[in-house]
Amino acid sequence: MKNMKHVLLLTFLALLISAPAFALAKGQIDFADLSSHYGEPKVEINLSSSLMKMIGSFADAEDPEVGNILANLESIKVRVYNLNGKLEKANSTVDTVSSQLRSDNWETLVTVNDNEENQKVRIFSKSTENVIDGVVVMVVSPEKEGGEAVFINIVGEIDPEQISKVTETLDIDIN
Amino acid sequence: MKHNESEYLDKLFATSSDVTDEVEVDIPQAELTEGLTEKLYGIAETLPESAKPAQSELIAQVSQGAGAKIFAFPKYAAVAASLFVAVMGFQFYQQQKTLRQLEQAQADLATALHYLGEANRIARSEVLGSLQDNMQKAAVKPAVRMSRDALMPKFNDREFENKPRNHSL
Numbered sequence: 001m002k003n004m005k006h007v008l009l010l011t012f013l014a015l016l017i018s019a020p021a022f023a024l025a026k027g028q029i030d031f032a033d034l035s036s037h038y039g040e041p042k043v044e045i046n047l048s049s050s051l052m053k054m055i056g057s058f059a060d061a062e063d064p065e066v067g068n069i070l071a072n073l074e075s076i077k078v079r080v081y082n083l084n085g086k087l088e089k090a091n092s093t094v095d096t097v098s099s100q101l102r103s104d105n106w107e108t109l110v111t112v113n114d115n116e117e118n119q120k121v122r123i124f125s126k127s128t129e130n131v132i133d134g135v136v137v138m139v140v141s142p143e144k145e146g147g148e149a150v151f152i153n154i155v156g157e158i159d160p161e162q163i164s165k166v167t168e169t170l171d172i173d174i175n
Numbered sequence: 176m177k178h179n180e181s182e183y184l185d186k187l188f189a190t191s192s193d194v195t196d197e198v199e200v201d202i203p204q205a206e207l208t209e210g211l212t213e214k215l216y217g218i219a220e221t222l223p224e225s226a227k228p229a230q231s232e233l234i235a236q237v238s239q240g241a242g243a244k245i246f247a248f249p250k251y252a253a254v255a256a257s258l259f260v261a262v263m264g265f266q267f268y269q270q271q272k273t274l275r276q277l278e279q280a281q282a283d284l285a286t287a288l289h290y291l292g293e294a295n296r297i298a299r300s301e302v303l304g305s306l307q308d309n310m311q312k313a314a315v316k317p318a319v320r321m322s323r324d325a326l327m328p329k330f331n332d333r334e335f336e337n338k339p340r341n342h343s344l
Binding site: 043045047051052054055058076078080110112114119121123137139141150152154 | 273276280287293294297298301302
């Protein structure tokens with residue numbers, strides 16, 4: 001009985017110590033489950049804070065404002081999946097993730113449901129004390145062949161209006 | 176005993192004076208100028224040829240002694256130079272690696288922002304389309320109601336006028 005107590009205590013301590021390793025940073029979501037639905041993503045991007053700072057420092061020379069915007073970002077994750085015509089499954093996943101985000105006190109910014117075209121757009125943000133910690137963008141679009149699902153998670157302070165400023169400075173052609 | 180001592184002392188002084196004479200014979204007397212350097216050069220110049228070390232001996236002495244380090248300098252220099260080149264090469268490699276990482280990160284950021292822009296475009300067009308539809312509906316509905324209300328009395332009158340005819344049948 002005494003041994004059992006020791007084992008339980010040790011297990012509890014081990015869980016307590018390992019908990020931060022599994023915890024996600026503020027504004028961050030886990031995309032791990034999505035691969036189990038759609039297989040390997042077509043596009044997978046993981047930009048860490050160090051890389052963001054590096055890009056920011058280079059952009060800083062051209063435009064300090066853009067450098068500041070990029071330096072405030074902690075990470076960017078992008079997953080793009082080919083749907084091969086299975087848009088319904090993607091739409092149900094978007095709904096599931098949306099309900100999870102709402103239960104985690106994420107704020108809905110944009111909700112688009114186009115039932116005719118089977119298209120969905122969800123944009124969520126999470127903020128603490130008027131500072132945005134993260135943004136999640138989910139798009140299911142039949143525009144590309146077979147359909148495409150896009151999941152984006154941006155962690156850090158971001159103003160959607162500033163995105164155009166970044167794209168202009170980095171000379172990125174959006175279309 | 177005293178006699179012996181005095182003899183010994185006389186002999187000793189006599190031999191020591193001989194030695195002094197011999198030395199004086201070996202070192203030539205030279206008229207030296209006043210400066211220390213001049214005096215030193217003067218001693219060297221006054222030495223007989225046999226007493227001067229040969230040029231080859233000098234080189235041998237230099238190569239075996241402290242000068243050996245000077246002659247070994249090219250070896251150290253070669254090692255230092257190769258080390259320097261290696262360090263510079265490593266730095267260059269690191270710089271290139273960082274540049275490649277930066278280029279890749281910029282390309283990734285561009286892709287991420289492209290998809291973000293796409294999401295924004297779809298959302299905007301959908302919201303604008305929805306707004307236009309609602310505005311059209313909001314404008315058309317009152318117009319239909321108004322025209323219906325305006326036409327209703329005439330329609331009722333016609334219905335009233337027709338009734339007696341039906342009745343006659």
